[in-house]
Amino acid sequence: MKKILSIAFILVFFWGSIQKNLLPVFGADNQSPGTLYSESAVLMDADSGRILYEKNGYEQRPMASTTKIMTCILALENGKEEDIVTASEYAASRPKVHLGVRKGEQFRFGDLLYSLMLESHNDTAVMLAEHLEGDVETFADKMNQKAKKIGCRHTFFITPNGLDATKKTGENEQVHSTTAADLARIMRYCIKESPQKEAFLNITRTQSYTFWDIEKKRSFSCNNHNAFLSMMEGALSGKTGFTAKAGYCYVGALKREEKTLIVALLACGWPNNKTYKWKDTVKLMEYGLNEYEQKSLLEQGTFSLPETLVVENGQAEKIGGVASVPIKVKTIQDKTLLMRKGESVRVIYEGKTKLSAPIKKGSCVGNLKYIVGDCVYLSRPVYTAKSVKAIDYKWCLEKIAKQWTFTFPDNMVE
CATH class of the missing domain: 3.40.710.10 (DD-peptidase/beta-lactamase superfamily)
Incomplete structure (x- = not known):
């Protein structure tokens, strides 16, 4: 009987220790101000x-x-x-x-x-x-x-x-x-x-x-x-x-x-x-x-964008070629935000990955969004840096004519 009581005491002791270690220590790190009276x-x-x-x-x-x-x-x-x-x-x-x-x-x-x-x-x-x-x-x-x-x-x-x-x-x-x-x-x-x-x-x-x-x-x-x-x-x-x-x-x-x-x-x-x-x-x-x-969102956030976007049905260098348009990020006024030490900014691109001709220079194709936590605090427009015309009958004739253009050999000229 004494042996059973001793085992029970040991189990209770260890279970209490485990529970104590599992309980969250509110305010134990710098991400919390500590315990508050307010509900x-x-x-x-x-x-x-x-x-x-x-x-x-x-x-x-x-x-x-x-x-x-x-x-x-x-x-x-x-x-x-x-x-x-x-x-x-x-x-x-x-x-x-x-x-x-x-x-x-x-x-x-x-x-x-x-x-x-x-x-x-x-x-x-x-x-x-x-x-x-x-x-x-x-x-x-x-x-x-x-x-x-x-x-x-x-x-x-x-x-x-x-x-x-x-x-x-x-x-x-x-x-x-x-x-x-x-x-x-x-x-x-x-x-x-x-x-x-x-x-x-x-x-x-x-x-x-x-x-x-x-x-x-x-x-x-x-x-x-x-x-x-x-x-x-x-x-x-x-x-x-x-x-x-x-x-x-x-x-x-x-x-x-x-x-x-x-x-x-x-x-x-x-x-x-x-x-x-x-x-x-x-x-x-x-x-x-x-x-x-206070931290600068532009300085904190890093991003990578493709230099160009593919333009479907766009005029390329030659028939069968792939048309593309360079894109740029619009420069806007920087914004500061109160951020906790060690907190980071996520920058994501939300926009088109392919375009369809015709495309005008300066067309907005998407936005770079600067996110802290779950909220977007800054958005920078991404736009096209030049125009791309759509393939048409005239362009096709010009490209075909250019490909079929040739010069006669000298011995064939009188």
Whole structure:
């Protein structure tokens, strides 16, 4: 019996050792930033839109007040700073965090943007939405349209403030939600692509702002709650969020060393873990700064192309000969991309291997594609360097005549 127990103990010990060795060590190499608190996270290169790292980055989750970056950019693009906004009864009834507006109170449109982004006031978001589109539902439709336009495929807005919400659409029930990847895309649009990107950055970087209602009866002070702005050199912008369903959320941007990085976090802990989002953000930003560098795609990529392509039915040097046309690669402006150390560029030719006459000089016959991972980041056209005419009756006669041309011997000439 003792012998059996000893054998069993040894087997358990070795099985535990095997299991330990089989378990992946997350973050053990330089291709991972290490363990994160967030259930969903993305690190994006804002210049190219390339996702450098993701953890469940395509899972749809509630995003709380990070919603307000979309509300803000739509307000900047479609509203006017000097517009007068009137608080409705519905806006005044929104829960905390709120500005505490009263029905009928009026405010300057531009002032409310600081209330929205610095203090994340829920009533302010509703006021802006109602002012721009008449009601929250119509504004949410505009939010969804904008999301799709900038490439978000798994985002559904119901509210302008990010409070947890569900909506029945047909037979399905949809949740106010996004993915970390889509949230990063929205932030990228706000800081890189929108015609109002500078205004967005100015608002979200403001540390404090004070304003009055139109009648000068009450004053309001707003303070920026984006602690990341003082955590890392080059911090650009960001927005926090929290609801019971979403947990702590954050999206932020940083620019340093010719790199612009975006971090998006969803479900990054629940009370009392308010600081987890800052730890994950710093960890991902440092990973991007340390492990990635700007590289020239043209310098990194190598390729080989045939000097010529065969041209069927093309005029050659002689009847029965093979016609061909030289091809060249069009010179275009080089593009840099944030790439991990040791990462390589694949260059493939996608195009025609044979042509059919007639061929005009400068005709595009294909493209050289520069691929990193699964994405094409640069495409260079390949074109013909000269024209090739098709075989016709006249050409045939000329070639036949040339082949049959001969000279008489001298003794046959009188």
